[in-house]
Amino acid sequence: MENKTAHIKYRPDIDGIRAIAIILTLFFHAKIPYFSGGFIGVDVFFVISGFLITSIILKNLNSNSFSFKEFYIRRVKRIFPVLIVVLISVWLIGWNYFLLDEFKLLNKHLAAGTVFSSNLVLFFESGNYFAASSESKLLLHLWSLAIEEQFYLFWPLSLFIIWKFQKHVLKIIFAIIIISFILNIYTISFNKVMAFYFPFTRFWELLIGGFLAYLNLFKKNSIDIYIDNILNKFYISINASNLKSILGISLIILGLVFCSNSEILYPGFWALFPVIGSFLLIFSDQNSFINKYFLSNRVMVFIGGLSYSLYLWHWPILAFSNTINGGESSLITNTFCLFISLILSYLSYILIEKPIRFSERKLTLNILIFTPIIIGIITSLLYFYKVKPLSSHDPLITKINDSLIDWTAPNAHIYEIYEKSNPKNHNNGKVLYWGDSNMGQYWSRIEKIQNEHPENSKSILFAYQTGCFPVLHVSKINEVDCLKWSEKIYKLRNDPEIDTVVLAANWHALYEAKGIVFNDINNHEEQIFYNSVAMNKFFNQLSSQVKAFKENRKKVYLILNIPVGKEYSPKSLLTRSFINGIKINEKKFVDNPKFMSENLLISSKLKKIADENGAIIIDPTKLLCHNSSCQVMTNDFYPIYLDSTHLNASYVRENASFIDETLLIHEKSFENSKIN
Known part of the structure; x- marks a missing residue:
């Protein structure tokens, strides 16, 4: 060369x-x-x-x-x-x-x-x-x-x-x-x-x-x-x-x-x-x-x-x-x-x-x-x-920051079931909590009630995985972990020690997330987003699961959506500008008629499934909302959300009493906490 x-x-x-x-x-x-x-x-x-x-x-x-x-x-x-x-x-x-x-x-x-x-x-x-x-x-x-x-x-x-x-x-x-x-x-x-x-x-x-x-x-x-x-x-x-x-x-x-x-x-x-x-x-x-x-x-x-x-x-x-x-x-x-x-x-x-x-x-x-x-x-x-x-240096902004990391849930990112037995009475039965991260958000209240009322509470099987609906054949595009996970949890329907099953998810994601798919028996992925056929398959599958749990003598609860959207995120309470820096907007409620109308469509389907199969509906919006106005901060200006789709652990621990009846025996629950 x-x-x-x-x-x-x-x-x-x-x-x-x-x-x-x-x-x-x-x-x-x-x-x-x-x-x-x-x-x-x-x-x-x-x-x-x-x-x-x-x-x-x-x-x-x-x-x-x-x-x-x-x-x-x-x-x-x-x-x-x-x-x-x-x-x-x-x-x-x-x-x-x-x-x-x-x-x-x-x-x-x-x-x-x-x-x-x-x-x-x-x-x-x-x-x-x-x-x-x-x-x-x-x-x-x-x-x-x-x-x-x-x-x-x-x-x-x-x-x-x-x-x-x-x-x-x-x-x-x-x-x-x-x-x-x-x-x-x-x-x-x-x-x-x-x-x-x-x-x-x-x-x-x-x-x-x-x-x-x-x-x-x-x-x-x-x-x-x-x-x-x-x-x-x-x-x-x-x-x-x-x-x-x-x-x-x-x-x-x-x-x-x-x-x-x-x-x-x-x-x-x-x-x-x-x-x-x-x-x-x-x-x-x-x-x-x-x-x-x-x-x-x-x-x-x-x-x-x-x-x-x-x-x-x-x-x-x-x-x-x-x-x-x-x-x-x-x-x-x-x-x-x-x-x-x-x-x-x-x-x-x-x-x-x-x-x-x-x-x-x-x-x-x-x-x-x-x-x-x-x-x-x-x-x-x-x-x-x-x-x-x-x-x-601003105490109110510090509260915003604290709320963004205010999360407590076990096994957040591994496909395992967390079990917490009743320390006082192992014969009170077991509750299976199954869902995505919207189930995970309730852990702080569930743990609190079991710790404070051991004589009247059941043992816990807590099965939550971020992004995975508690519904068979549903996953994200090109991912199979949710499929394996849901099959593993669904087998627990035959466990005689489990007498209660609670299902929760961000059901609203079905109407806004393009990546959620229904996998048929031939493993063909069909997007649920704006697809009425795939959407019906989703709800039919959920209905058959609720029916199967009931046939196995389980008491079944379906938890409806909390309000979701960027309006609820703690960061939405902030105003940032290049000139004025970062400021806080001290609002305690936001109006979101769009979510309320969309949620009505989903909740009506879930309520129909519950009515047809003898399940019980829990509706968090009864605590969080008045008409279309929903809470985002407590009276002392602490946000109640972790982000745009999850409540934070502090608020749930002290206020989400709607979850109590799923855990306490003799259907004993405590009076709903008032909005702070």
């Missing part, structure tokens, strides 16, 4: 491909119509990154000038300057506008961001049903940067070793790609979140770019000649370069369309669309029609040049906007956020990124290296020592 220079030639069309990647990503995050599949922009970035990094390493290896030190100095100067500014800015936002628990989580994410482990932190958070929503995590987007940086740790040394086997470099790279891709396909079959966030299930995308780098440097001309000869044989009047670019842009567009389906498992095979599309676009000659006249035009090159700064800035701004707007901003607001992101990105590029990237000063380099370390140490200490944000 002939010697190459240690620098790769600048290609404006690659900045144009970067522009495609960042536009897709920004429009996806801003929820621009028709861009719900725009998350594939990250995959385009991965291919570009793998191509450029591998091209640099290969050229230096080929000219015997490769230096690990120089490689990582370049990476530091490229990655750290704007990242440091964004991290500090995000911390200041959290300090001024976040609640204690939000601020603690932010410090955790900041620490993870400084050591490029955000993807792993987010993966381990994903198993927590009550974790903060994605829209409120200001550094959520750093997961992809973490994967890239993990690749930069793995790949230079690997390629340095592979290069010693000169005749087999391409084969070895291809073999690693296949191994990583197989890991992706295998992992997604049992844990789609792991497949999304773990580096070794995503490295194949960067390695495709690396594979292309080798082809482009050492094989491109021979491949183009081979393709042109085939095209000429079939009298196709298009050259290889134009064909590759047309196919490349087409695959990315198809990826955007196909990946708009929320039911797909990603990355999986679907990631091949943006990955192969990016591969072909880069592999095309920069003088091909699409690359020259579309990707290399001034606007695309300008946007592509800002892509790194745009990526870092846009998500914290959108996420902060979502936070101060109660969870979701309007399309107009999101568009304005993208405009602000563009301005900040341009300033960052001109004032920070470009000057530092080409600076030769050692002091600048030392500052870049040690500043993230200092930020990581400080934020780690803030996380572990629970240093408080400004909002914690």
Whole structure:
């Protein structure tokens, strides 16, 4: 091979491909119509990154000038300057506008961001049903940067070793790609979140770019000649370069369309669309029609040049906007956020990124290296020592924060049944409590009554699992754990020691959650959302279960929905603005006629099931609501909800007396507590 220079030639069309990647990503995050599949922009970035990094390493290896030190100095100067500014800015936002628990989580994410482990932190958070929503995590987007940086740790040394086997470099790279891709396909079959966030299930995308780098440097001309000869044989009047670019842009567009389906498992095979599309676009000659006249035009090159700064800035701004707007901003607001992101990105590029990237000063380099370390140490200490944000000085806001973590329930995330025997009398019988997290919310009251009235209470079998209805054949899309769980619990209908069964769930989710499905005997998934046939199957199955429990001499209770909706969340009691900071709205009741009308449809079906099978209905709204006005705070301004769909443990423990009759023998219950 002939010697190459240690620098790769600048290609404006690659900045144009970067522009495609960042536009897709920004429009996806801003929820621009028709861009719900725009998350594939990250995959385009991965291919570009793998191509450029591998091209640099290969050229230096080929000219015997490769230096690990120089490689990582370049990476530091490229990655750290704007990242440091964004991290500090995000911390200041959290300090001024976040609640204690939000601020603690932010410090955790900041620490993870400084050591490029955000993807792993987010993966381990994903198993927590009550974790903060994605829209409120200001550094959520750093997961992809973490994967890239993990690749930069793995790949230079690997390629340095592979290069010693000169005749087999391409084969070895291809073999690693296949191994990583197989890991992706295998992992997604049992844990789609792991497949999304773990580096070794995503490295194949960067390695495709690396594979292309080798082809482009050492094989491109021979491949183009081979393709042109085939095209000429079939009298196709298009050259290889134009064909590759047309196919490349087409695959990315198809990826955007196909990946708009929320039911797909990603990355999986679907990631091949943006990955192969990016591969072909880069592999095309920069003088091909699409690359020259579309990707290399001034606007695309300008946007592509800002892509790194745009990526870092846009998500914290959108996420902060979502936070101060109660969870979701309007399309107009999101568009304005993208405009602000563009301005900040341009300033960052001109004032920070470009000057530092080409600076030769050692002091600048030392500052870049040690500043993230200092930020990581400080934020780690803030996380572990629970240093408080400004909002914690307000006692009412402190109550809001306390309510957000006010949850008590056993075995919250494992598929086991919690048993609590009556310490005084084992002959009082057993109650089976079965449901999703809306059953879990009642644990504090159930435990309190059994502890305070051991002579008159029964033993407890508490079977709750977040997200799983107490109904056979019902699960979430592409998940089977709920199916196995419900079958396990339903077998307890034959247990003679159980004399009472209590079923509770967020039944209202049937009318708002698209991911809930009914699995028929052929394991065919049928969405329940706005599907009258599947909805009828759901309620028919519930009815047959209630009937079976009754036939086995069980007393059956059906607990109707508590009021649900963002109006009930403690965070809805807050008003946040960029200018005025965080304030509390001291309202004790909210009007939600929409929920009340929708709940009437569901409760009427449940009441019909109860009437037909001899079950007993418990209606929490009798305690919580007057007409369409429902309680959200006690008289001393403590919220009664944990979030938008669950009561908190403190309120339930002292007030949810409607649950007492399910646990006490001789149908003894205590007078309903009055609303505080």
